[in-house]
Amino acid sequence: MYETNYHRASSVADAAATFAKGTESKFLAGGQTLLPVMKQRLAAPSDVIDLSRVQEMIGIEVSGDTVTIKAATPHYDVAQSDAVRKAIPALANLASMIGDPAVRYRGTIGGSLANNDPAADYPAAVLALGATVKTNKRSIAADDFFKGLFSTALEDGEIITAVSFPVPAKAGYAKFPNPASRFALTGVFVAKTKAGDVRAAATGASQSGVMRVPAIEGALKTNWSAAALDSVKIPSNGLLADIHGSADYRANLIKVMGQRAVTAAG
Amino acid sequence: MSTVKLTVNGRAVSVDVEDRTLLVHVLRENLNLTGTHVGCDTSQCGACVVHVDGRAVKSCTMLAGQAAGSNVTTIEGLAKGDELHPMQAAFRDNHGLQCGYCTPGMIMSAVDIVHRHGGNLDEETVRHELEGNICRCTGYHNIVKAVLDAAGRMKVAQAAE
Numbered sequence: 458m459y460e461t462n463y464h465r466a467s468s469v470a471d472a473a474a475t476f477a478k479g480t481e482s483k484f485l486a487g488g489q490t491l492l493p494v495m496k497q498r499l500a501a502p503s504d505v506i507d508l509s510r511v512q513e514m515i516g517i518e519v520s521g522d523t524v525t526i527k528a529a530t531p532h533y534d535v536a537q538s539d540a541v542r543k544a545i546p547a548l549a550n551l552a553s554m555i556g557d558p559a560v561r562y563r564g565t566i567g568g569s570l571a572n573n574d575p576a577a578d579y580p581a582a583v584l585a586l587g588a589t590v591k592t593n594k595r596s597i598a599a600d601d602f603f604k605g606l607f608s609t610a611l612e613d614g615e616i617i618t619a620v621s622f623p624v625p626a627k628a629g630y631a632k633f634p635n636p637a638s639r640f641a642l643t644g645v646f647v648a649k650t651k652a653g654d655v656r657a658a659a660t661g662a663s664q665s666g667v668m669r670v671p672a673i674e675g676a677l678k679t680n681w682s683a684a685a686l687d688s689v690k691i692p693s694n695g696l697l698a699d700i701h702g703s704a705d706y707r708a709n710l711i712k713v714m715g716q717r718a719v720t721a722a723g
Numbered sequence: 724m725s726t727v728k729l730t731v732n733g734r735a736v737s738v739d740v741e742d743r744t745l746l747v748h749v750l751r752e753n754l755n756l757t758g759t760h761v762g763c764d765t766s767q768c769g770a771c772v773v774h775v776d777g778r779a780v781k782s783c784t785m786l787a788g789q790a791a792g793s794n795v796t797t798i799e800g801l802a803k804g805d806e807l808h809p810m811q812a813a814f815r816d817n818h819g820l821q822c823g824y825c826t827p828g829m830i831m832s833a834v835d836i837v838h839r840h841g842g843n844l845d846e847e848t849v850r851h852e853l854e855g856n857i858c859r860c861t862g863y864h865n866i867v868k869a870v871l872d873a874a875g876r877m878k879v880a881q882a883a884e
Contacts, residue, residue, distance in 0.1 A: 461742055558852055563784070637767075
């Protein structure tokens with residue numbers, strides 16, 4: 458790891474001010490991606506600003522039809538939360554599948570979204586549930602937030618403070634984990650909103666990162682069942698192909714994970 | 724350089740380290756607690772797992788500064804004098820180790836697993852929960868046996884307290 462300066466932020470405002478003072482600052486949340494990348498010398502921030510102890514960024518709130526997860530809340534706490542399990546069980550379930558137990562204790566929802574790894578789990582939930590990403594400057598709709606591999610609508614120095622999820626009528630997540638990394642080789646999150654709309658998002662599959670899956674949405678809107686996806690054809694153009702799976706293989710995984718997600722949603 | 728103060732195995736310590744220093748290096752190089760191992764250095768193998776404020780984390784994926792003010796427990800902090808922690812005893816009795824390199828991390832993760840699941844542990848749960856700890860010798864079989872054995876012993880020990 459190259460030299461860096463560590464700062465522990467005491468508040469969102471303090472974090473933003475400290476960020477602005479560095480020549481090449483980075484926010485550090487759980488550090489489960491940034492620190493490995495720094496150890497490999499693929500990133501060399503002049504300053505790292507630790508958000509993980511900013512109290513106003515930690516916690517889960519459920520009010521009416523909205524679940525708000527503050528950005529520095531670790532995956533473990535989301536997975537264990539009775540409130541999340543009751544309101545959106547698929548979200549707690551997704552959090553329980555990220556990485557391994559040690560990663561879940563440290564990794565945070567804000568860190569995952571800001572990084573926007575094309576195989577991360579949370580982006581699928583945020584996009585399929587039509588969540589709102591709240592920052593220290595504004596609110597960003599999920600449809601406007603994800604901008605391709607490792608890129609988002611966040612501006613330099615902008616901090617995700619919380620994510621608000623509308624409680625759906627039904628939702629489910631299924632992923633085929635890469636057996637070594639536990640990242641999604643393909644994961645699909647399906648949701649039926651209380652207004653009757655259907656949204657589906659796939660992670661791990663596309664060259665452009667997390668994406669909506671219109672074919673699955675159309676079929677499920679007509680008939681919310683795993684069988685409704687039997688005849689769905691997912692186009693393989695634009696999908697990832699690597700040693701773990703071809704584009705055609707991933708196209709099929711989108712369908713199969715979509716079916717499992719619907720089954721899980723009930 | 725920064726001064727990092729933390730509590731390790733019940734002892735208050737203060738070290739002066741570069742900000743880029745990882746927790747595992749403070750433990751091993753500044754405090755000479757070499758029971759915590761560095762296996763992969765890429766956050767995958769779990770040989771460096773320690774407890775920070777009661778949670779089992781990879782000490783190679785945490786800056787020393789992030790742990791400032793925290794309570795850290797390493798493998799050296801588990802035994803009570805000459806009396807092994809029930810998890811350590813179970814690993815010995817069940818032959819849950821061969822070369823021993825992954826063992827400190829396995830034991831620290833396993834203690835955390837038992838704390839979280841209590842008596843509701845079965846083989847499948849243990850195997851699933853140990854996915855962040857890699858062992859290249861044992862094939863995991865006796866590790867899983869040891870964790871299940873220890874879960875029973877820890878329950879008995881807790882009931883006796």
